[in-house]
Amino acid sequence: xxxTTKGRYAVTAMLDLAFHSERTPVTLMDIATRQTISLSxxxxxxxxxxRAEMVVVVRGPGGGYQLSRPVAEINISDIIKAVDxxxxxxxxxxxxxxxxxxxxxxxxxxMGLSNQIHHYLASISLADLLERKPIQEVxxxxxxxxxxxxxxxxxxxxxx
Amino acid sequence: xxxTTKGRYAVTAMLDLAFHSERTPVTLMDIATRQTISLSxxxxxxxxxxRAEMVVVVRGPGGGYQLSRPVAEINISDIIKAVDxxxxxxxxxxxxxxxxxxxxxxxxxxMGLSNQIHHYLASISLADLLERKPIQEVxxxxxxxxxxxxxxxxxxxxxx
DNA sequence: ATATAGTTGACTGATTTACTGGGTTAAGGA
DNA sequence: TCCTTAACCCAGTAAATCAGTCAACTATAT
Ligand code: FES
Ligand code: FES
Numbered sequence: 336x337x338x339t340t341k342g343r344y345a346v347t348a349m350l351d352l353a354f355h356s357e358r359t360p361v362t363l364m365d366i367a368t369r370q371t372i373s374l375s376x377x378x379x380x381x382x383x384x385x386r387a388e389m390v391v392v393v394r395g396p397g398g399g400y401q402l403s404r405p406v407a408e409i410n411i412s413d414i415i416k417a418v419d420x421x422x423x424x425x426x427x428x429x430x431x432x433x434x435x436x437x438x439x440x441x442x443x444x445x446m447g448l449s450n451q452i453h454h455y456l457a458s459i460s461l462a463d464l465l466e467r468k469p470i471q472e473v474x475x476x477x478x479x480x481x482x483x484x485x486x487x488x489x490x491x492x493x494x495x
Numbered sequence: 496x497x498x499t500t501k502g503r504y505a506v507t508a509m510l511d512l513a514f515h516s517e518r519t520p521v522t523l524m525d526i527a528t529r530q531t532i533s534l535s536x537x538x539x540x541x542x543x544x545x546r547a548e549m550v551v552v553v554r555g556p557g558g559g560y561q562l563s564r565p566v567a568e569i570n571i572s573d574i575i576k577a578v579d580x581x582x583x584x585x586x587x588x589x590x591x592x593x594x595x596x597x598x599x600x601x602x603x604x605x606m607g608l609s610n611q612i613h614h615y616l617a618s619i620s621l622a623d624l625l626e627r628k629p630i631q632e633v634x635x636x637x638x639x640x641x642x643x644x645x646x647x648x649x650x651x652x653x654x655x
Numbered sequence: 656a657t658a659t660a661g662t663t664g665a666c667t668g669a670t671t672t673a674c675t676g677g678g679t680t681a682a683g684g685a
Numbered sequence: 686t687c688c689t690t691a692a693c694c695c696a697g698t699a700a701a702t703c704a705g706t707c708a709a710c711t712a713t714a715t
Contacts, residue, residue, distance in 0.1 A: 339672070341672080373673080382692090393692090394690090398692070447619075455608060473598050522659090535706055538661075553713090555714050557713090659714080661711080662712095665708095668704095676697085680692080680694095
């Protein structure tokens, strides 16, 4: 399997949206500040998330992103698949052909592992994560940490 | 997490040993031929497997490798850990510090995934894999495919 | 002695990651 | 109608990782 920062950032960003986009859209700049992810990198990820119809976009001033459906209907494996293309532990990518067009000795094992991982991640929704105490704590810590930065940005904008 | 050909090859090679090293040691050359893995690459992997005491070695002519304990006592996660160092899905490697020395939003989630994967792979032993029908079939197919190559090598050796 | 077979470390080409920049397009407000 | 916001898109790139090679060495059986 491959699980890189791409998939991790995507889930982190979606969870950030889940926490903050209930009423108004959230800009990538806000997410970038709260989650310390590069803005340009987020743009790439959201381009894919939008194409996968995980988020909806509002352009222009006051715009940003919102989740496309209720948090209970968005699961982690969908998010990862949207940006990372596959959640597959096999060498062959499911083609059963990694040893001269035939099955290798361990194909079976990796298929089992892939299924295991897939079921686990598919069983967890953003709603589940929102409920977890440790995650709520991190989220509120992040808000406090960067509150002044985001406010500052807003004030500067207003003043100009 | 990272699961690369390194870990996959190691499991494949150990399974090959499980099938063939019951009586006499198996050379890396034989494994390389049956599993179509580069000999030099196998050497690297077995150097680690030996240090992790997963295999025992017999040097010199007629030598090779054997499993260090019964197949039922060798599980997949041990093999992968021996060559791949970690079976961890977190960014922080369990340090809980990937966002300015503090926990990121999704640390909890990746820890859960890591545990899930670990338990799954730890629950499977080489003995379990040996019993699986599809794996037995692949193993016997491989033996037939390369039998003549290995025999040929033996004959050439005898003749010299 | 000599061939077998494992041991070790350095090294390399190819690919992927994570990220940056620059310019474009859509929408709201003065 | 400008100007600004903020998403969109594409090309490029430094660094890391992977998969594998090479070469020189040691131990052992015949
Ligand atoms: S992993 Fe599918 S054939 Fe090897
Ligand atoms: S994954 Fe552990 S702190 Fe981010």
